[in-house]
Amino acid sequence: xxxxxxxxxxxxxxxxxxxxxxxxxxxxxxxxxxxxxxxxxxxxxxxxxxxxxxxxxxxxxxxxxxxxxxxxxxxxxxxxxxxxxxxxxxxxxxxxxxxxxxxxxxxxxxxxxxxxxxxxxxxxxxxxxxxxxxxxxxxxxxxxxxxxxxxxxxxxxxxxxxxxxxxxxxxxxxxxxxxxxxxxxxxxxxxxxxxxxxxxxxxxxxxxxxxxxxxxxxxxxxxxxxxxxxxxxxxxxxxxxxxxxxxxxxxxxxxxxxxxxxxxxxxxxxxxxxxxxxxxxxxxxxxxxxxxxxxxxxxxxxxxxxxxxxxxxxxxxxxxxxxxxxxxxxxxxxxxxxxxxxxxxxxxxxxxxxxxxxxxxxx
Amino acid sequence: xxxxxxxxxxxxxxxxxxxxxxxxxxxxxxxxxxxxxxxxxxxxxxxxxxxxxxxxxxxxxxxxxxxxxxxxxxxxxxxxxxxxxxxxxxxxxxxxxxxxxxxxxxxxxxxxxxxxxxxxxxxxxxxxxxxxxxxxxxxxxxxxxxxxxxxxxxxxxxxxxxxxxxxxxxxxxxxxxxxxxxxxxxxxxxxxxxxxxxxxxxxxxxxxxxxxxxxxxxxxxxxxxxxxxxxxxxxxxxxxxxxxxxxxxxxxxxxxxxxxxxxxxxxxxxxxxxxxxxxxxxxxxxxxxxxxxxxxxxxxxx
Ligand SMILES: Nc1ncnc2c1ncn2[C@@H]1O[C@H](COP(=O)(O)OP(=O)(O)O)[C@@H](O)[C@H]1O
Ligand SMILES: [Mg+2]
Numbered sequence: 001x002x003x004x005x006x007x008x009x010x011x012x013x014x015x016x017x018x019x020x021x022x023x024x025x026x027x028x029x030x031x032x033x034x035x036x037x038x039x040x041x042x043x044x045x046x047x048x049x050x051x052x053x054x055x056x057x058x059x060x061x062x063x064x065x066x067x068x069x070x071x072x073x074x075x076x077x078x079x080x081x082x083x084x085x086x087x088x089x090x091x092x093x094x095x096x097x098x099x100x101x102x103x104x105x106x107x108x109x110x111x112x113x114x115x116x117x118x119x120x121x122x123x124x125x126x127x128x129x130x131x132x133x134x135x136x137x138x139x140x141x142x143x144x145x146x147x148x149x150x151x152x153x154x155x156x157x158x159x160x161x162x163x164x165x166x167x168x169x170x171x172x173x174x175x176x177x178x179x180x181x182x183x184x185x186x187x188x189x190x191x192x193x194x195x196x197x198x199x200x201x202x203x204x205x206x207x208x209x210x211x212x213x214x215x216x217x218x219x220x221x222x223x224x225x226x227x228x229x230x231x232x233x234x235x236x237x238x239x240x241x242x243x244x245x246x247x248x249x250x251x252x253x254x255x256x257x258x259x260x261x262x263x264x265x266x267x268x269x270x271x272x273x274x275x276x277x278x279x280x281x282x283x284x285x286x287x288x289x290x291x292x293x294x295x296x297x298x299x300x301x302x303x304x305x306x307x308x309x310x311x312x313x314x315x316x317x318x319x320x321x322x323x324x325x326x327x328x329x330x331x332x333x334x335x336x337x338x339x340x341x342x343x344x345x346x347x348x349x350x351x352x353x354x355x356x357x358x359x360x361x362x363x
Numbered sequence: 364x365x366x367x368x369x370x371x372x373x374x375x376x377x378x379x380x381x382x383x384x385x386x387x388x389x390x391x392x393x394x395x396x397x398x399x400x401x402x403x404x405x406x407x408x409x410x411x412x413x414x415x416x417x418x419x420x421x422x423x424x425x426x427x428x429x430x431x432x433x434x435x436x437x438x439x440x441x442x443x444x445x446x447x448x449x450x451x452x453x454x455x456x457x458x459x460x461x462x463x464x465x466x467x468x469x470x471x472x473x474x475x476x477x478x479x480x481x482x483x484x485x486x487x488x489x490x491x492x493x494x495x496x497x498x499x500x501x502x503x504x505x506x507x508x509x510x511x512x513x514x515x516x517x518x519x520x521x522x523x524x525x526x527x528x529x530x531x532x533x534x535x536x537x538x539x540x541x542x543x544x545x546x547x548x549x550x551x552x553x554x555x556x557x558x559x560x561x562x563x564x565x566x567x568x569x570x571x572x573x574x575x576x577x578x579x580x581x582x583x584x585x586x587x588x589x590x591x592x593x594x595x596x597x598x599x600x601x602x603x604x605x606x607x608x609x610x611x612x613x614x615x616x617x618x619x620x621x622x623x624x625x626x627x628x629x630x631x632x633x634x635x636x637x638x639x640x641x642x643x644x645x646x647x648x649x650x651x652x653x654x655x656x657x658x659x660x661x662x663x664x665x
Contacts, residue, residue: 057564077567090565094583104569107579148565155569 005069006030007158007191008054013063015049015215023049025215026063031159031208036185036192038202041212042238047195048087050212051161054193055084068158083152084161087168089144091136097123097147098132104155122154125184142173153188162194166201178205199239203227211235227284232363236282243288243328244361245281257360263324264302269358282359288330290318290343291350301352304328306345316340320351400636408630418637427621431641434618437532438600441539442547445596448540449547450589454581456548457555471548479542483609486538490528490610497525534610535617539600546599547592554588555581587657594653598646618642 008031015024024046031037039047052058054065056077065072068081083104092100101119110118123129126146136144145165152160165181166174182205185192196202202209203223210220211234219226219235230236233244247259250266257271261281269281283300295301304320307327316339320328328351334340343349400418403411421427456467474482489495504523511519528534562584566576582589604619611617618638625635 055564055568057567076572077564078570078572084565084568086561086565088559088561090559090561092562092565092580103566103571103579107566107569107571107575151565151569 005033007033007035007068008193009064009066010050010054011064011066013050013053013060013065015046015053015058016061022215024053024060027212027215027217029210029217029220031191031193033158033191034189036182036205036207037194038206038209039193039195039212040199040202040209040238041197043197045212046215047197047212048163051084051163051193051195054159055082055161056080081158082161083155083157083159085145085148085152085163085165087163087165089141089148091139091144091147091151093136095136096132097128097134097136097139100136100147101151101154104151118154122150125153125188126150127180141168142177145169145177149184153184153190157190159191159193162192164195164197167196167198174201181205203239211238213238230282230359230361233280233282233361236359236361241285241329241331242282242359243285245283245326245328247279247281249276249279259360261300261302263322263326264300267300267355267358269300269355269360271360275360275362280361282361283353283357285317285329285331286315287353287357288328289352290330290332291352294350295352298355299352300355300358301350303348304351306343306347306349308345309340309343311340316343318343320349322351396636396639399633400640402633402636404631404633408632410632418634419641421634422637422641427638430616430621431618433616434601435645437536437539437617438597441536441543441600442593442597444536444540445543445547446589446593449544449592450551452544453548453551453555453592457552457558468552471545471552474541474545479605480609482541483538483605486534486541486610487529490534490537492525492527492529494529496528500526529610530612532611532615534612535607535615538606538610539603542603542606543596543599546595550591550595551585551588554585558584590653590656594649598649601645602642 008029010027010029010031013024013027014022016022027046027050039050041047049058053060054067054072056072056075059073070081072080092103095103098119101122102115105115105118120129120132123131126149128143128146128150131139131143131147136147139147145168149165162181166177169177178201181192181194194202194205203226206223208220208222209226211218211226213234219231221229226235226239230239230242236242236244245261245264247261249257250260251258253268255270255272256268257275258266258268259279259281260266289295302322304322306318307321308319310317310319311334313334315331315333318330318332320330322328330351332339336342398412399410401412401414401416403413403415403417405411452471456464456471459467487494491497501523504520508517508520511517558581563576563580566580567573571579601617602619603617604623607615607617607620618641622635622638622642625631625638629635
């Protein structure tokens with residue numbers, strides 16, 4: 001076994017429930033040891049099912065799952081080198097916090113003296129020192145979550161699976177826990193696979209993200225690449241906000257693409273790869289600039305009418321409509337106290353962005 | 364929207380009839396029996412109101428205590444057998460695939476659709492000397508006999524002697540187990556059904572096998588249901604009347620039969636009342652134990 005071998009190999013895994021519902025559709029993924037990996041996708045896209053197949057609660061209809069070089073076919077959940085943090089926490093309600101954490105050690109025959117040492121350590125790790133003798137019903141949701149984490153981590157699994165671990169927490173706590181999870185993962189060095197439907201969560205915690213839709217993996221990339229270079233309209237739309245404009249490919253000039261944007265005209269855009277016919281041009285709102293006067297070259301630019309301005313404190317969203325009636329949104333930083341108010345609704349402004357920032361999406 | 368509880372008239376219309384019913388047909392007779400239990404029996408079997416503890420003293424005489432004791436252990440054995448049969452059944456139903464669940468549940472409650480008397484008579488047809496069970500055994504005996512003859516071992520089986528299955532205490536216990544089984548299965552099923560499946564999955568995930576998961580997670584969490592089922596069966600069996608009458612022999616008298624005898628042929632209502640209340644006190648003690656246990660595990664949310 002070499003160290004650069006992936007800790008988890010998912011090979012053409014398909015899961016069909018009741019012969020009719022295809023929950024996971026031919027998914028292949030390699031996850032490296034020590035990685036913080038996220039499965040991201042809308043509700044019902046098969047994230048939980050994929051995670052449960054890794055944990056052993058569901059069997060793939062076809063395909064193979066290999067953990068740490070070992071084929072998991074026919075291996076029961078209790079014999080897999082992975083542990084799971086359940087969405088509902090699944091903290092045993094009839095056991096104290098300490099007993100919950102000790103459970104996985106006790107049932108696998110770890111010596112009592114060892115358990116006495118490991119349990120407080122694990123609780124310390126999740127900042128629950130001193131809670132040993134509490135019952136779960138005396139804990140908040142966030143604390144139960146930590147018990148669930150400690151209980152799994154104390155087993156020192158090869159891979160920790162987390163199913164929407166933060167979705168039940170309120171916004172503030174969730175953000176704090178995201179940072180804690182990242183720190184925790186770095187300190188224990190265990191591979192984490194987190195399932196989430198929240199793109200901001202995936203972007204902020206994960207080293208790499210797989211975007212799923214209808215049981216299929218659409219794109220696997222690190223957060224930056226996923227945000228800056230989404231490979232499809234679905235990924236572009238699902239991760240962050242994005243403007244999309246219809247366009248027609250008019251020609252290719254070396255490494256550039258000439259496209260005809262409706263209501264704007266022909267522009268030249270750097271683009272690698274093949275494109276023809278109708279395409280969708282996408283631009284992130286924060287890359288859109290607004291100017292009173294026509295900006296210089298190298299930019300996609302056109303005049304638009306300001307339809308609305310929504311103030312968010314540090315930023316404002318400016319909703320625009322161009323001559324062809326297409327809608328666009330620009331997110332601008334409120335550098336001056338009057339930045340937002342200086343943009344008058346109904347007025348005409350120059351909308352522009354760097355041609356290189358334009359994404360050409362063919363699917 | 365107005366809460367119906369806030370409307371005094373509506374609340375009264377809903378609550379008064381039920382309360383009146385319980386008061387007139389349940390509480391009042393109970394009070395009468397309670398008052399009778401301190402009364403005296405007249406020479407012709409009349410009941411005179413009095414205040415004497417003689418009836419209770421008689422109830423605690425050795426011969427009556429013997430019957431009470433027999434009732435208690437009969438109920439205990441019935442409860443035990445019901446648990447051994449019923450717990451796996453409840454597990455099976457609760458964890459069955461969704462599409463079979465309702466069918467299985469229906470099979471469990473199916474006996475309730477027929478009259479208890481008829482169901483008990485059916486057991487007579489099964490258990491009597493020339494009953495279905497003995498016929499079945501005789502058939503098996505005959506086949507085995509033929510088999511042994513084939514291998515040149517005739518007569519090892521002897522001639523078939525029908526088993527005396529009816530009119531003894533075993534028959535009573537068989538009948539009681541049959542009657543009480545759904546009362547054990549249903550409460551246990553109800554708690555198992557409500558159990559969060561991920562708790563059991565978590566146990567498996569943490570390295571426990573199916574048996575340990577059962578012992579450390581499923582059973583402890585289903586305990587309130589198990590306790591309810593056990594108590595229901597015990598209380599039901601303790602006060603039984605019909606089963607010993609139809610299936611039992613001369614030695615099968617239980618406390619319920621004794622009470623019936625005192626209210627019936629013996630015409631000693633005060634003594635019968637005292638016996639009834641003795642039974643009731645035992646039931647209260649059991650319920651009190653259940654409450655104590657429930658309080659101990661309070662706060663545990665299932
Ligand atoms: N045990 C099951 N039986 C039948 N269908 C299921 C089962 N579990 C999940 N599904 C279906 O599979 C699809 C994916 O579900 P799931 O993996 O839970 O999605 P996600 O976690 O991404 O929200 C859904 O359509 C869901 O209804
Ligand atoms: Mg899910």
